[in-house]
Amino acid sequence: MPIPNINVSIGKIVLNNPLVLASGVMGTSPTLLERIALAGAGAVTAKSCGPEPRVGHPNPVMAEWEHGLINAIGLTNPGVEEEVHLIKEAHEKLSPLKTPLIASIFAGTVEAFGQVARAISVVEPDMIEVNISCPNVQDDFGLPFAADWRSAADVTRSVKQAVGDIPITVKLAPNVPDIGRIARAVVEAGANAITAINTMPGMLINADASRPVLFNCSGGISGPALKPIALHCIAEIAQAVEVPIIGTGGVLTGRDAIEMMMAGATAVGVGSALWYRGPDAFELIKAEMIAFLEQHKYRSVGEIIGKAHKA
């Protein structure tokens, strides 16, 4: 039997494998994005960038706990003016590798989202991720736009208008009562894809110190503990809308990636796995996916997308 085909497409963008570097994880510079592309990612997402430079939160910004990671980096980024150059540079590095580049943006108002999107669109990333769901900047920006379907749709429209032909994916938050409703709203407002999910708000307390571990007190949970939450969200979204989903949250192994796709994801975000599996995470996960597909006699990874809902 031939090796199973693991190409997938998100709209017109073709990925030679379904694994997408998740935003904010390692990919903060053109050289780091290039590194991850060389390490076997099907696509890479840049760190989210906003209207102005942000240094982010003081340390500690991250810690491992028994069942996952938690971070409150605080959207450290150089601001869109500088980011435009970085995306351009990254694009030049990735083009010869044929690795699609997804830019990621955030902002504090609907209008600012449009402005950041317009600025980024000039350097033509393959896709723009609209991060309306970072849990770590509530003190600066208030509730994430992902909290409500109306505001989520407003941001989507504003970005969509600003970016012309460039497809957009909207990144949703897990801490909502009805993620399917929000997905529907952003798709109606023009989203070409959905990235689900961002981290889940959480807190670690160190009992000996009688203190939250993170300087920001709360942070976003990623890694293994997030996986079933992500699967639930992806399943809800897959049943609510037709657009491709970049299923993200707690994928460490090929089996995890397969589960995400069975829940309805077309591509699979990979972030924390770079800690748990090391620098070869992408190649390891890919090899495990192929082994699973071979064992179960699938000819292409496309056959499993949404399969958990079909049986």
Add this chain to the structure above:
Amino acid sequence: MPIPNINVSIGKIVLNNPLVLASGVMGTSPTLLERIALAGAGAVTAKSCGPEPRVGHPNPVMAEWEHGLINAIGLTNPGVEEEVHLIKEAHEKLSPLKTPLIASIFAGTVEAFGQVARAISVVEPDMIEVNISCPNVQDDFGLPFAADWRSAADVTRSVKQAVGDIPITVKLAPNVPDIGRIARAVVEAGANAITAINTMPGMLINADASRPVLFNCSGGISGPALKPIALHCIAEIAQAVEVPIIGTGGVLTGRDAIEMMMAGATAVGVGSALWYRGPDAFELIKAEMIAFLEQHKYRSVGEIIGKAHKA
């Protein structure tokens, strides 16, 4: 040094230790509630009961995964008419043990909540938990009332009116963007305490079977993976309202319980620990709490409530 004092009070109810059996976990009959009281709980919560009998979902209703449990029991209960007798019987068994009994109720409408509450109040449980947050019955009841501060407040008012002097605690859900806002609304509507949190919606998929593991597909995550989510919610609530919090979610050890209290909980719900630590869970956790308090020279467990916000 004398043994640290671990009494706590939730309003006028005195618990000889902060550990409260969480609703729906083991305590589905008067004899099971008695068993848990004998096993050392500071208080016990009965399984949530609704207006009509419910058999719940078909199997599988529960599974363990690497980082927690997931369940979709589906609010199996005999209906309030029968539950009244069970609560009465449980009350008689628990009175000599001096273990407070918390009844738990749910319903599909604001009015029905009031009716169930009134019926239960007749047999005078020490407290009534208002479960507006079960994630496993969405197909029957739609979005939980905990999803929105207005509906949460409406239910609270309706129950409060129905129960006379009996204190009520409202049980909140973690999958909301702003749990502090909801806590404020239910306290303004008359809640005497808050139980936080219910399980987090999640899904397991078995890749070999290409199927969700639970018959109901989605379920509620409990156990270790839930702890940092609970800590975050408790911290948010503690900063929003003054009423006592029964901090619940992923408490397996004395240290976990201490963390919950440092985040702002006055009492600590214990559910999944009965699987992870076995039938002696309550005594084990209690002993570990006392050891921690002694080691850190606290004289009473009250000193640590909310301490993580004070340093």
Add this chain to the structure above:
Amino acid sequence: MRGGFEIRQVQKLFWVNQTTCWLSLEGSIDAQPGQFVMIWLPGIGEKPFSIASIDPFCLLVVGVGPFSRALLKLSVGDFIWVKGPLGHGFSVDGQRLLLVGGGYGSAPLIPLAKAAKAQNLQVLVCLGAQNSDSILLPEAFENLGFQVSVTTDDGSRGQKGLVTSIVEQALQESDFDTLFACGPVGMLTALAKICCEHQLDYQFSWEAHMRCGLGLCGSCEVPQTFDPSLPVGWLACYDGPVFCKRW
């Protein structure tokens, strides 16, 4: 992670009678005699089954309804999903053991008998069923060199009547240290009474309606009305399925 599902392939099927099959699965299971598993058939359901053999891991399935019949439709090479081993099994106490099985109650007694054999203990087996055909696996015990007495409701094999009657006889004829039993609730309740009268230690594997199998949903409580020796709030999946009574 005993509470999660693992896939197992069916390796052999052996029909014991028209409605009963011995299912041999791949590999062994790290379990004690008397523990059970939850079997999940995706799309069909999930039910508890005794571990009828530890190495190789086998089940004894009686087709009585939708789930058990679905299990019996499996072919060699098919897959089932297993959660477990769950609960607490028998502990081999004493030198002279009396094993009493009703219906598929034979299942957990087989690994127990094997363990007793390994320790060179004295064992008498009493099996009861409706008729000759539904006496389950007396040869499994006989092959270990143990004597098997049988009763059937219709007298088509062994003595006619209930298994309790030959148990009473056995107790009159010889001394036993412990009585081990698995079978329908009525049988166990009757045996509990007999053991109480004789002040005989016993270990019964109780059945009850199981849902979570993990001790959390409360569905499988066995009330003291079935056996006054049971502790208050005793859960078959969590505290049992085996309840040990020592006088």
Add this chain to the structure above:
Amino acid sequence: MRGGFEIRQVQKLFWVNQTTCWLSLEGSIDAQPGQFVMIWLPGIGEKPFSIASIDPFCLLVVGVGPFSRALLKLSVGDFIWVKGPLGHGFSVDGQRLLLVGGGYGSAPLIPLAKAAKAQNLQVLVCLGAQNSDSILLPEAFENLGFQVSVTTDDGSRGQKGLVTSIVEQALQESDFDTLFACGPVGMLTALAKICCEHQLDYQFSWEAHMRCGLGLCGSCEVPQTFDPSLPVGWLACYDGPVFCKRW
């Protein structure tokens, strides 16, 4: 769970000079020479520190700013929180080792020197600093029987000038298999050039601004402009802090 915080008690403090302290913590740490830890002082902050001794676990802290000075205010019996060991350390390659330290760069070289001693290797140590006082722990190497050459910016001890000059001398005078270094970026960049010219294998412990310490935030990238031999997108906390170059 190397990425979580564990509490450790301070057991001894030894002042090396006016601004530098050797901090001995309770217990040992399961680490390789050259690995580092993140130290958290609740309410103050969190910063990376080299493991200056593995057993007992010790740090060498130079008070230069708010965090390091807070560390220096600790007393015996106080607690610190440790995340790690993190990153990848030195691997003891070759028979004749040249160790080069600038400032607190001595710290990771001490456990390396101990490991070399245990393997009976030949070691020359070159240390550079601003002045006599700030040459850190030459005696730690001397006590192992290794020769230590020193340079200071002001000539107050050893040769006047940069440590690179005595390294050049050493390379002229004898053959070495590997050069190990830790110190300021400028020093490492200069050493990389020297090693390139001599085609000498090297292992440098780089420093960079660290935030997560786990390889995820991207903050500690060391660019190829600092050393063209570095791979693209090289992270000090994740791929390093030690970078190994073999020609």
